[in-house]
Amino acid sequence: MHLVELQTFVRVAETGSIAKAAKALGLPRSTISRRITRLEEELGIALLRRAPRKVSLTDLGRRLHDRSAAALRELEDLEAGLRVAPKTVAGHLRVTAPNDLGAGGFFPALLEAFHRAHPAVTVDLVLTGRVVDLVEEGFDIALRPRAVSPPLGGALMSRSLGRLRVALFASPAYLADAPPLRSPADLAKHSTIIHSIANRQARWSLRRDRDGVEREVQVEPTFSANDYSVIASLVSEGSGVSALPVSMVEAQLGRGTVERVLPAWSLPGGELVMVWPSARHLSPTVRAFIDQMTESLPPSIVREIE
Numbered sequence: 001m002h003l004v005e006l007q008t009f010v011r012v013a014e015t016g017s018i019a020k021a022a023k024a025l026g027l028p029r030s031t032i033s034r035r036i037t038r039l040e041e042e043l044g045i046a047l048l049r050r051a052p053r054k055v056s057l058t059d060l061g062r063r064l065h066d067r068s069a070a071a072l073r074e075l076e077d078l079e080a081g082l083r084v085a086p087k088t089v090a091g092h093l094r095v096t097a098p099n100d101l102g103a104g105g106f107f108p109a110l111l112e113a114f115h116r117a118h119p120a121v122t123v124d125l126v127l128t129g130r131v132v133d134l135v136e137e138g139f140d141i142a143l144r145p146r147a148v149s150p151p152l153g154g155a156l157m158s159r160s161l162g163r164l165r166v167a168l169f170a171s172p173a174y175l176a177d178a179p180p181l182r183s184p185a186d187l188a189k190h191s192t193i194i195h196s197i198a199n200r201q202a203r204w205s206l207r208r209d210r211d212g213v214e215r216e217v218q219v220e221p222t223f224s225a226n227d228y229s230v231i232a233s234l235v236s237e238g239s240g241v242s243a244l245p246v247s248m249v250e251a252q253l254g255r256g257t258v259e260r261v262l263p264a265w266s267l268p269g270g271e272l273v274m275v276w277p278s279a280r281h282l283s284p285t286v287r288a289f290i291d292q293m294t295e296s297l298p299p300s301i302v303r304e305i306e
Contacts, residue, residue, distance in 0.1 A: 170261050
């Protein structure tokens with residue numbers, strides 16, 4: 001039984017006329033007649049008694065009307081509500097990101113700004129070291145470095161937020177007893193700490209900011225870890241030199257427990273992407289969060305991709 005034919009039958013039954021039903025629905029009378037005929041043929045019963053100016057219901061037609069009219073009104077009310085809902089940013093949002101990205105400290109300000117703009121939304125931020133399955137685990141959005149984001153298929157969409165700003169850092173205490181560090185070649189004489197996932201080859205590609213000259217340096221790491229927040233703590237404790245996203249050490253820079261070394265040089269940095277399950281009609285709440293992240297991520301965190 002086709003819904004459109006059932007809706008047409010109910011309208012004819014309630015108006016008592018094919019002509020009136022056609023006018024109410026904005027359709028030709030012939031279309032209304034064909035729909036009723038198809039419904040009768042599909043059910044194998046007569047639903048209407050037809051007269052030149054009006055129609056009446058058969059006993060089976062009245063039974064069908066009485067059982068279906070209320071259900072159709074509920075469906076129409078539901079459809080009307082759903083058409084209004086996309087205009088409202090409300091509900092619950094689940095967001096996931098790597099532990100070390102969360103340690104950068106920019107999430108609280110972003111979440112507070114989002115809450116001020118959309119107070120009807122509650123946000124659950126889950127920081128984890130693993131790559132979660134958004135669909136299976138019920139997450140709306142994930143922030144990930146491109147390097148650890150799995151290939152995107154039809155189930156996922158993504159948007160680039162830029163590249164993480166990355167530079168070299170060490171603590172004043174470490175530098176006080178270490179050899180001079182004036183050029184990239186001097187790094188060979190220093191203790192270094194690397195991210196074991198982002199830099200598996202223990203090699204840093206440095207670029208001089210003023211002229212774009214590039215230098216590649218092979219390092220012999222004293223420590224490696226798979227979490228930038230741990231690496232930042234090791235640097236702050238005086239364990240050596242490391243390449244870190246600027247956002248990870250802003251607090252330590254402010255306290256003077258770390259400082260930038262080789263300040264004329266920077267590293268390319270990994271691309272930061274936002275990933276969400278694809279859908280034909282994106283939730284307005286998810287869209288609002290995506291727009292907030294795109295517009296409000298501080299420039300100290302990322303730079304535009306060149």
